[in-house]
Amino acid sequence: MKTSLRLSTLLSIALFAASAVLAADGDARGAKKTAKPSAIPANYPLTTCVVSDEKLGDMGEAFKYVHKEAGKPDRVILLCCDGCVDDFKKEPAKYLKILDDAAAGKAKAKAKAGAAHKH
Numbered sequence: 001m002k003t004s005l006r007l008s009t010l011l012s013i014a015l016f017a018a019s020a021v022l023a024a025d026g027d028a029r030g031a032k033k034t035a036k037p038s039a040i041p042a043n044y045p046l047t048t049c050v051v052s053d054e055k056l057g058d059m060g061e062a063f064k065y066v067h068k069e070a071g072k073p074d075r076v077i078l079l080c081c082d083g084c085v086d087d088f089k090k091e092p093a094k095y096l097k098i099l100d101d102a103a104a105g106k107a108k109a110k111a112k113a114g115a116a117h118k119h
Helices: 002-034 082-090 090-114
Strands: 063-067 073-078
Touching: 063 082, 073 082, 073 090, 082 090
Parallel strands: none
Antiparallel strands: 063 073
């Protein structure tokens, strides 16, 4: 009788633990589906990570890295994750050029759109 009671108790604990794990896994998957991509400021020139080319916000909130360079103002760089910081630091001029070119293209497109819309 004691063995049967112990076995029943162990089975109940195992089932409870398994259902808790499955529920947590389901919650995690549900959270991924409903997670909203991070808001990218309207004045930021890219919607993708300048290093990996991954869409910003696909891996959670975009990582904000502040690039500091002597004699120049600090720049906030949005990356898909903190793992891209080291790659950015290896070739900052390369990535800053990509950002600057994208900003110039965005400004040019905006000016062109404004010029086409005359009253």
